[in-house]
Amino acid sequence: MMLNNVSNTKRHILQLWLWVVLFIVKVESRCSNGCDLAFASYYVAKGSNLTYISKIFSQSIPLILKYNLQILSSDIIESGTRINVPFSCLCLNGDFLGHTFKYQTQIGDTYGKIASEVFANLTDEYWVQRVNLFKPVQIPDFAYINVTVNCTCGNRHVSKDYGLFATYPLRPGEDLKSLALNSGVPIMLLEQFNPGSNFSAGSGLVFVPAKG
Numbered sequence: 001m002m003l004n005n006v007s008n009t010k011r012h013i014l015q016l017w018l019w020v021v022l023f024i025v026k027v028e029s030r031c032s033n034g035c036d037l038a039f040a041s042y043y044v045a046k047g048s049n050l051t052y053i054s055k056i057f058s059q060s061i062p063l064i065l066k067y068n069l070q071i072l073s074s075d076i077i078e079s080g081t082r083i084n085v086p087f088s089c090l091c092l093n094g095d096f097l098g099h100t101f102k103y104q105t106q107i108g109d110t111y112g113k114i115a116s117e118v119f120a121n122l123t124d125e126y127w128v129q130r131v132n133l134f135k136p137v138q139i140p141d142f143a144y145i146n147v148t149v150n151c152t153c154g155n156r157h158v159s160k161d162y163g164l165f166a167t168y169p170l171r172p173g174e175d176l177k178s179l180a181l182n183s184g185v186p187i188m189l190l191e192q193f194n195p196g197s198n199f200s201a202g203s204g205l206v207f208v209p210a211k212g
């Protein structure tokens, strides 16, 4: 009887430990899996073209066209518009959802320029610097560097109906109202999917539900 009690207590302690360990693991890894598809909402600057965009994101032109039926001819993409570039949204380092693109630096590139011009503010200077070993003043020409773009696969606590999202860099003049109008997503949902985002700041990333 006594023996049985002792081993019972031991078992309980062991069980308790297991729960504690599982809890810690769960708290530490902030994402477990990503999703096959997310969009990068890429603002087409003057002089940009599909060949270039295809190279930057390592995605084929036919695949990009598949998600951008508004593009009638791959030779002409209107500057000042946005296109949805498909990419896979992965759980990186068990910490956050993103995708790391490989970009070959050109003469005169800085982390800031790569973020704001090449990747059209889909990332920022700080976030590019964070994932590369080169010091900002010592970026070699024609080297391959990491460019990480954040993404999301949704939030089941907000709504289970949305699983496909565009990483959307806000531009001056845009706000919650214009975004809701253009995306067809209710204002309240946009806010709930982006807690803490300032939609009137004219910069920064938000996640906008998209249609496949």
Ligand SMILES: *[C@@H]1O[C@H](CO)[C@@H](O)[C@H](O)[C@H]1NC(C)=O
Residues within 6 Å of the ligand: 047, 048, 049, 051, 052
């Ligand atoms: C496509 O865009 C890139 C980058 O802006 C440019 O270097 C290239 O000459 C352009 N190609 C064409 C065919 O316009």
Ligand SMILES: *[C@@H]1O[C@H](CO)[C@@H](O)[C@H](O)[C@H]1NC(C)=O
Residues within 6 Å of the ligand: 043, 045, 116, 117, 119, 120, 121, 171, 203
């Ligand atoms: C990125 O943001 C900067 C600063 O707001 C702006 O000057 C630049 O035009 C933006 N780039 C694109 C491609 O929209």
Ligand SMILES: *[C@@H]1O[C@H](CO)[C@@H](O)[C@H](O)[C@H]1NC(C)=O
Residues within 6 Å of the ligand: 096, 122, 123, 124, 127, 150, 205
């Ligand atoms: C991407 O997400 C990380 C983690 O949430 C955040 O620290 C970082 O500032 C984000 N990057 C951009 C460009 O918003």
Ligand SMILES: *[C@@H]1O[C@H](CO)[C@@H](O)[C@H](O)[C@H]1NC(C)=O
Residues within 6 Å of the ligand: 131, 132, 133, 134, 144, 145, 146
């Ligand atoms: C890019 O990221 C990978 C994986 O984290 C790392 O091994 C590599 O050194 C990084 N590249 C640069 C140029 O820092």
Ligand SMILES: *[C@@H]1O[C@H](CO)[C@@H](O)[C@H](O)[C@H]1NC(C)=O
Residues within 6 Å of the ligand: 198, 199, 200, 201, 202
């Ligand atoms: C959001 O950004 C705008 C423009 O920069 C600013 O005027 C406003 O105070 C900001 N709102 C919040 C809640 O930070």
